[in-house]
Amino acid sequence: xxxxxxxxxxxxxxxxxxxxxxxxxxxxxxxxxxxxxxxxxxxxxxxxxxxxxxxxxxxxxxxxxxxxxxxxxxxxxxxxxxxxxxxxxxxxxxxxxxxxxxxxxxxxxxxxxxxxxxxxxxxxxxxxxxxxxxxxxxxxxxxxxxxxxxxxxxxxxxxxxxxxxxxxxxxxxxxxxxxxxxxxxxxxxxxxxxxxxxxxxxxxxxxxxxxxxxxxxxxxxxxxxxxxxxxxxxxxxxxxxxxxxxxxxxxxxxxxxxxxxxxxxxxxxxxxxxxxxxxxxxxxxxxxxxxxxxxxxxxxxxxxxxxxxxxxxxxxxxxxxxxxxxxxxxxxxxxxxxxxxxxxxxxxxxxxxxxxxxxxxxxxxxxxxxxxxxxxxxxxxxxxxxxxxxxxxxxxxxxxxxxxxxxxxxxxxxxxxxxxxxxxxxxxxxxxxxxxxxxxxxxxxxxxxxxxxxxxxxxxxxxxxxxxxxxxxxxxxxxxxxxxxxxxxxxxxxxxxxxxxxxxxxxxxxxxxxxxxxxxxxxxxxxxxxxxxxxxxxxxxxxxxxxxxxxxxxxxxxxxxxxxxxxxxxxxxxxxxxxxxxxxxxxxxxxxxxxxxxxxxxxxxxxxxxxxxxxxxxxxxxxxxx
Amino acid sequence: xxxxxxxxxxxxxxxxxxxxxxxxxxxxxxxxxxxxxxxxxxxxxxxxxxxxxxxxxxxxxxxxxxxxxxxxxxxxxxxxxxxxxxxxxxxxxxxxxxxxxxxxxxxxxxxxxxxxxxxxxxxxxxxxxxxxxxxxxxxxxxxxxxxxxxxxxxxxxxxxxxxxxx
Numbered sequence: 001x002x003x004x005x006x007x008x009x010x011x012x013x014x015x016x017x018x019x020x021x022x023x024x025x026x027x028x029x030x031x032x033x034x035x036x037x038x039x040x041x042x043x044x045x046x047x048x049x050x051x052x053x054x055x056x057x058x059x060x061x062x063x064x065x066x067x068x069x070x071x072x073x074x075x076x077x078x079x080x081x082x083x084x085x086x087x088x089x090x091x092x093x094x095x096x097x098x099x100x101x102x103x104x105x106x107x108x109x110x111x112x113x114x115x116x117x118x119x120x121x122x123x124x125x126x127x128x129x130x131x132x133x134x135x136x137x138x139x140x141x142x143x144x145x146x147x148x149x150x151x152x153x154x155x156x157x158x159x160x161x162x163x164x165x166x167x168x169x170x171x172x173x174x175x176x177x178x179x180x181x182x183x184x185x186x187x188x189x190x191x192x193x194x195x196x197x198x199x200x201x202x203x204x205x206x207x208x209x210x211x212x213x214x215x216x217x218x219x220x221x222x223x224x225x226x227x228x229x230x231x232x233x234x235x236x237x238x239x240x241x242x243x244x245x246x247x248x249x250x251x252x253x254x255x256x257x258x259x260x261x262x263x264x265x266x267x268x269x270x271x272x273x274x275x276x277x278x279x280x281x282x283x284x285x286x287x288x289x290x291x292x293x294x295x296x297x298x299x300x301x302x303x304x305x306x307x308x309x310x311x312x313x314x315x316x317x318x319x320x321x322x323x324x325x326x327x328x329x330x331x332x333x334x335x336x337x338x339x340x341x342x343x344x345x346x347x348x349x350x351x352x353x354x355x356x357x358x359x360x361x362x363x364x365x366x367x368x369x370x371x372x373x374x375x376x377x378x379x380x381x382x383x384x385x386x387x388x389x390x391x392x393x394x395x396x397x398x399x400x401x402x403x404x405x406x407x408x409x410x411x412x413x414x415x416x417x418x419x420x421x422x423x424x425x426x427x428x429x430x431x432x433x434x435x436x437x438x439x440x441x442x443x444x445x446x447x448x449x450x451x452x453x454x455x456x457x458x459x460x461x462x463x464x465x466x467x468x469x470x471x472x473x474x475x476x477x478x479x480x481x482x483x484x485x486x487x488x489x490x491x492x493x494x495x496x497x498x499x500x501x502x503x504x505x506x507x508x509x510x511x512x513x514x515x516x517x518x519x520x521x522x523x524x525x526x527x528x529x530x531x532x533x534x535x536x537x538x539x540x541x542x543x544x545x546x547x548x549x550x551x552x553x554x555x556x557x558x559x560x561x562x563x564x565x566x567x568x569x570x571x572x573x574x575x576x577x578x579x580x581x582x583x584x585x586x587x588x589x590x591x592x593x594x595x596x597x598x599x600x601x602x603x604x605x606x607x608x609x610x611x612x613x614x615x616x617x618x619x620x621x622x623x624x625x626x
Numbered sequence: 627x628x629x630x631x632x633x634x635x636x637x638x639x640x641x642x643x644x645x646x647x648x649x650x651x652x653x654x655x656x657x658x659x660x661x662x663x664x665x666x667x668x669x670x671x672x673x674x675x676x677x678x679x680x681x682x683x684x685x686x687x688x689x690x691x692x693x694x695x696x697x698x699x700x701x702x703x704x705x706x707x708x709x710x711x712x713x714x715x716x717x718x719x720x721x722x723x724x725x726x727x728x729x730x731x732x733x734x735x736x737x738x739x740x741x742x743x744x745x746x747x748x749x750x751x752x753x754x755x756x757x758x759x760x761x762x763x764x765x766x767x768x769x770x771x772x773x774x775x776x777x778x779x780x781x782x783x784x785x786x787x788x789x790x791x792x
Binding site for chain 1: 658663667752753757759788
């Protein structure tokens with residue numbers, strides 16, 4: 001019996017020799033050809049028998065080392081979409097085929113070549129922006145990390161469901177990270193060395209850190225990625241006046257190269273209804289690696305105050321990074337692995353999206369550990385001999401970040417992102433006592449919740465940590481204003497404006513405080529100041545309308561409320577004032593329309609309901625008269 | 627004309643420096659190998675430094691099926707002025723026992739005295755130092771140029787496999 005089984009195996013093996021057409025072509029088409037085809041990033045195509053045979057030994061060498069296809073995470077430590085990893089059996093097939101002399105096999109066995117979309121992967125984009133001038137990359141030298149500043153010209157707010165990068169010269173672009181600079185704060189660095197852009201490695205969302213509730217989407221591109229648009233409910237907001245920072249990893253090819261990247265935007269017709277958040281694990285303060293250290297570790301953890309779905313993960317370290325691990329310890333004590341990379345290679349860093357979101361219950365602790373090799377035996381060590389390394393954006397500095405994109409299911413009364421943000425900031429204070437950013441963020445959160453006393457105390461600590469920060473003084477002033485301490489509020493807001501005369505929020509709140517004190521004249525002057533800086537600021541328009549209303553300058557009040565209603569049609573109060581002003585000047589149909597609009601937005605306002613009834617009655621009476 | 631010269635060279639394997647050169651250096655490259663392509667400026671620099679010091683250079687393309695025109699196109703694209711040889715029959719490969727690209731072989735009076743890496747920048751496939759710390763080929767060439775005979779050496783080169791002939 002055993003003999004029969006054995007000979008059957010022999011027979012099957014013998015009758016089924018490995019050929020290109022039967023076993024190798026499907027393997028190559030599925031795992032290699034998306035990058036190894038004309039116009040793509042790989043140095044040669046792998047589409048035909050001849051393409052593969054010409055590099056057969058090379059293919060065996062790079063697949064055995066698992067250098068190709070590039071896929072860093074260890075199997076079994078997170079289930080990722082678009083995983084590209086050959087099985088041991090597939091590696092065996094390749095080796096066997098080459099050993100047999102690369103037989104081509106029966107033509108009938110050859111599957112059709114895969115079909116790839118040429119050009120923009122998602123079809124023509126709704127908006128294309130392009131780097132104004134090409135960047136020249138030298139023929140040789142070490143890798144270049146370059147940030148290109150590209151202004152995005154949109155007239156009004158758009159909602160983006162996908163972004164596609166076309167580097168222009170894929171062979172030298174290893175990967176690209178897109179950052180959204182809402183304050184155009186990086187422009188000043190652009191071109192300072194005579195070439196487009198500026199040097200350095202920025203990791204995802206770096207520029208988000210000064211705005212709460214960023215849109216929290218990873219905008220990452222690497223060659224060969226299968227691009228998928230987000231569903232409409234997961235779009236992100238793109239405002240006029242935004243700069244795109246395209247952070248590119250460029251590799252000299254041996255000859256002078258030029259690149260002029262293009263970015264395509266695909267818009268959604270509607271604002272997002274799902275709002276993910278980025279959770280960052282880091283301990284940059286502890287990143288102080290002595291020269292020669294072979295296994296320096298940085299760890300961090302945070303406990304989730306709400307349930308979340310983890311959508312994607314992005315680990316980031318530079319050249320000394322050795323091993324990256326992230327996991328979740330559930331309230332039950334069980335451990336769920338989020339990612340494990342044993343041989344960290346900055347060249348193949350990527351955002352990894354989970355095949356299915358990973359649900360983590362409230363009370364789960366997320367942990368990370370990144371190890372570093374700062375010894376001379378790490379060939380990638382940028383310093384020879386090794387030297388002390390701290391955190392920073394240059395390639396010779398280090399980083400140790402694990403970003404998680406999480407989506408808290410919306411169930412509780414409070415926005416779970418607020419709860420989560422608070423936990424993250426409290427954890428930050430544990431790591432960095434008195435930390436300015438954490439204090440500011442906590443102050444903002446308390447303001448949002450209406451916890452005014454707490455907000456004031458948190459902003460006071462923020463002012464202590466950062467006495468030169470306009471944002472901290474503005475936050476403190478806003479808290480004091482809400483508490484009714486107008487004199488103190490005015491002094492803090494004026495200090496904020498002294499530090500940053502363009503701080504819009506500070507000026508708006510100063511106008512409110514002055515108005516609350518009855519100084520309508522000064523309030524109007526501040527609101528005019530806001531509008532000079534930003535004519536389409538709806539709050540300043542309605543604020544000025546209100547001041548003129550109080551001053552009984554109704555015609556001017558009407559103009560500003562009309563402008564405010566155009567800019568922000570969803571504001572019920574603006575519609576109410578607009579209706580009142582229109583009724584006063586005798587435009588009853590206009591007033592009725594505005595009151596109706598106001599009631600549609602806020603149906604529970606009986607005063608407006610009464611105004612509407614009166615306006616309708618007046619209109620009916622007028623009709624009767626004629 | 628050039629193509630004809632290349633063919634002539636590849637059949638005769640004149641590694642004996644007929645014009646009294648101090649040494650012959652073979653530099654193995656492939657048109658489609660990103661590793662050897664990234665070395666192009668380094669190889670060209672070595673050529674410019676040492677050719678005028680009496681060392682004979684050949685850029686050897688061991689690709690089966692490569693046309694002379696494609697070889698010259700690649701040479702122009704990467705700024706090489708090193709004389710090129712199309713080694714379609716792998717005579718040079720066999721003589722130097724070269725395995726990958728880029729790889730160097732240095733012959734003095736027809737005798738192989740160095741074979742291996744250009745420098746230690748590439749540590750493994752996909753694993754590179756930011757800058758080389760040992761410049762093996764350059765050291766050998768400097769010794770030869772100075773009129774001395776270097777010790778016979780071999781190093782492990784890292785790069786793209788030179789495929790066997792079909």
